[in-house]
Amino acid sequence: MSAGRPVPTGLAVVLISLALVPAALAVAGDVFLWLALALDGAVLALCVGDFLAAPRASDVVVRRDVEPVLSSGVAQTVRLVVESRGARPVRGRVRDEVPSGIEVRGHEQPFSLSPEAPSITLPYSLTPLTRGDLRLGDVHLRLLGPLGLCARQVQVSAAQSVKVYPDLTALSREALALTLASDAPAERLLRRSAEGREFESLREYRPGDDYRSVDWKATARRGRTTVRVYQPERNQPVLLMLDCGRHMAGRVEGRRKLDHAVDAALRLAKVSLDAGDLVGVLAFASDVRASLPPRKGHEHLRLITESLYRAEAALEESDYGRAYDFAFARSSRRSLVVLFTDLVDPDASGTLLSRTLALRPRHLPVVASLLDEDLQTAATAIPDSVPDAYARQAAARLEEDYQRTALTLRDSGALVVRASAKGFGAAAVNTYLHVKARGLL
Numbered sequence: 001m002s003a004g005r006p007v008p009t010g011l012a013v014v015l016i017s018l019a020l021v022p023a024a025l026a027v028a029g030d031v032f033l034w035l036a037l038a039l040d041g042a043v044l045a046l047c048v049g050d051f052l053a054a055p056r057a058s059d060v061v062v063r064r065d066v067e068p069v070l071s072s073g074v075a076q077t078v079r080l081v082v083e084s085r086g087a088r089p090v091r092g093r094v095r096d097e098v099p100s101g102i103e104v105r106g107h108e109q110p111f112s113l114s115p116e117a118p119s120i121t122l123p124y125s126l127t128p129l130t131r132g133d134l135r136l137g138d139v140h141l142r143l144l145g146p147l148g149l150c151a152r153q154v155q156v157s158a159a160q161s162v163k164v165y166p167d168l169t170a171l172s173r174e175a176l177a178l179t180l181a182s183d184a185p186a187e188r189l190l191r192r193s194a195e196g197r198e199f200e201s202l203r204e205y206r207p208g209d210d211y212r213s214v215d216w217k218a219t220a221r222r223g224r225t226t227v228r229v230y231q232p233e234r235n236q237p238v239l240l241m242l243d244c245g246r247h248m249a250g251r252v253e254g255r256r257k258l259d260h261a262v263d264a265a266l267r268l269a270k271v272s273l274d275a276g277d278l279v280g281v282l283a284f285a286s287d288v289r290a291s292l293p294p295r296k297g298h299e300h301l302r303l304i305t306e307s308l309y310r311a312e313a314a315l316e317e318s319d320y321g322r323a324y325d326f327a328f329a330r331s332s333r334r335s336l337v338v339l340f341t342d343l344v345d346p347d348a349s350g351t352l353l354s355r356t357l358a359l360r361p362r363h364l365p366v367v368a369s370l371l372d373e374d375l376q377t378a379a380t381a382i383p384d385s386v387p388d389a390y391a392r393q394a395a396a397r398l399e400e401d402y403q404r405t406a407l408t409l410r411d412s413g414a415l416v417v418r419a420s421a422k423g424f425g426a427a428a429v430n431t432y433l434h435v436k437a438r439g440l441l
Contacts, residue, residue, distance in 0.1 A: 006051040007142060007151045043149075050145030054152040059086045060113075062139045062156045064096065071167045072131045072259060075103075080122045080139065084113040091144045092151060094122060097137030103127040128164045129255060131262065131309045135161050165309045166263045201229045234276030236441050237294040237333055238432070240265045243341035244285040244311055245318030250342075252370050253421040258313040260370055261340035264425040268338065269304050271429050273297065275436065281307060284323040285314045291326065294335070320355045336441050338366045338428065343418075344375075344398050349405045357412045364441055367409055368417040368428050375399070 065079040084090045095108040106124030113120060128134055141154040202218050205225035218226040242248075242265055248258040269279045273296060280294035281304050290307045292300075318341070327337075337359060343349055352367075359365045378395035381388070406416045415435070419427035435441050 005153045006047070007153045008047060009144070009148055009151055011148050046147060047150040050147040051150040051152060052145075053147075054145035054150065055084075055086070055088075055090045055092075055143040056152065057141075057154045057156075060084055060090060060141065060143070060154075062094065062141065062158065064136070064139060064158050064160070066126075066136070066160075066162055068162055070126075070128055070134065070162055070164045072128050072164050072263075073255065074167050075125050075127045077123050078107075078126050080109075080124070082111050082113065082120050082122065082141075084118040087115055089114045093142045095140045095142075096124070097140065098126065099135055099137070102129060102134070130259060131164050131166055131311070133161050133310070134164050135159070163309060165305055166259070166266050202226050203229055235278060235296070236436075237278045237280065237331075237335035238268075238272045239280045239282065239294065239327060239335050239337045240269060241323060241327065241337065241339045242281070242283045242308070242311065243318050243320075243339065244283050244289055244313050246313065246315045247318070247342035247344070249313035249315060250372075252372055252374075255421070256313060257342060257370050258311065260421045260424050261368075262308050262311060264368065264428045265338075265340055266301075266305060266308065267425040268428045268432055270301055272432060273301055279304065280327075282323060282327050283308065283311050284318060284326075286316045286319050286322075288323060288326050293331075320352050324355050324359070332362065334441065335363050336366065336432070336435060337363050338368060338432075340368050340428075343367065343369045343402050343405050344372075349401065353405060353408060356409065356414060360413045364413075364415070364435065365409075366415040366417060366428075366431055366435075367406075368424070368431075369402075370424055371418050371420045373420055 061083045063081040063083075065081060067076065070076050078096070080094055080096060082094055090113040091111070093108060093110050098104050098107055104124065104126050106122075107126070109122045109124070111120050111122060137159050139156040139158045141156060143152045143154060145151065202215060203226070205214065205227050209227050213227040213229075215226050215228045218228075242258070242261055244258060248256065248261060250257050252260060265281070269281070272279045276296065278294035278296045279300065281290065281292045282288060283290040289311065292303060292307055295303075339352075339356065341352065343352070356365050356367060375395050375398060378391055379399045380396075381392055383389035383392050402418075406418070409416050415431060417427050417431050
């Protein structure tokens with residue numbers, strides 16, 4: 001903790017300003033000049049005395065309470081606890097040092113301590129917008145003197161790092177159920193839940209059941225119509241591939257495309273692991289950045305989160321061929337391969353097409369990309385000027401390139417997912433559920 005330096009308050013500035021009035025009148029006589037000098041000297045003496053009487057660094061203790069792991073894009077509460085060590089009142093302001101690139105509200109607040117209330121907790125809101133390691137700096141105190149003319153500026157050593165993970169609050173089953181309920185009719189969901197290729201159990205026939213599921217031998221034994229219930233197969237590999245190249249460095253709705261992709265990948269990993277499948281992860285750009293082979297279990301979700309929370313988009317071309325070769329160098333078991341990338345650039349899409357389509361028919365590829373609603377709007381907007389017309393032409397060309405690439409992928413047996421940032425994770429999960437329910441894997 002620093003010893004502190006003097007900082008005049010607004011009240012001191014006002015008093016010094018008032019002393020300028022007789023100084024301006026000094027032209028009328030020496031008496032005004034002496035009066036101005038006397039006022040300035042008095043204010044300066046009072047400020048010095050006020051600074052010397054102000055609480056010292058040793059009179060207060062400051063502590064920051066923050067969770068060791070935060071979620072990107074989610075408002076978190078940070079608490080500054082200020083305590084007095086002495087018996088006299090302490091007034092001042094506290095300011096927490098936060099890095100740029102995050103949203104923060106209330107990190108600078110006034111406080112007042114007394115012998116009756118020697119401690120105070122000051123909460124403020126902090127919203128990290130990106131994943132990775134967040135470095136919080138020191139805490140700064142401005143301790144007021146008794147007269148309020150001068151304050152002692154104190155810097156408290158409190159630097160610490162916290163981890164910022166992707167938003168894990170969206171991974172719950174309840175959030176998934178709400179998303180599905182809003183995207184599909186209830187009857188369709190019920191039908192899906194009964195489909196699959198792995199036998200689960202027998203039950204009595206209910207209106208609406210498919211007659212093809214009737215087990216006639218069990219019906220004859222039980223004397224009532226009995227149907228077979230199937231469930232999606234378990235222990236199937238799901239490989240999540242995240243493109244960390246330059247195309248994923250752009251921003252959609254205030255966040256990088258890669259941040260949205262990581263959130264969607266973790267949500268899909270959670271659902272797949274809950275369903276009993278094996279999930280692997282591979283993050284790549286010009287080379288492989290992180291890799292985890294397909295495993296199952298809730299502990300594996302933690303490892304996936306650890307491997308992805310530092311993933312950054314590099315300003316370099318992604319090598320899809322190297323990524324695919326690395327992914328299937330040791331295993332050729334049929335897998336659901338979900339590639340989170342961007343299909344806007346036609347040059348990059350050519351390589352992506354050839355290598356992705358080469359996975360068929362042994363594997364089932366899914367290409368998931370974000371819908372840039374601003375770009376889509378620009379492609380159909382009525383231009384008001386020549387620059388607007390050029391912007392529309394460029395946006396329309398990019399949209400046509402995407403549609404052409406997506407059509408080629410679909411015609412070759414791959415699945416294509418495109419959704420806005422808000423529904424990107426839900427779209428990826430629903431595609432996985434469709435694959436499992438239809439037994440496509």
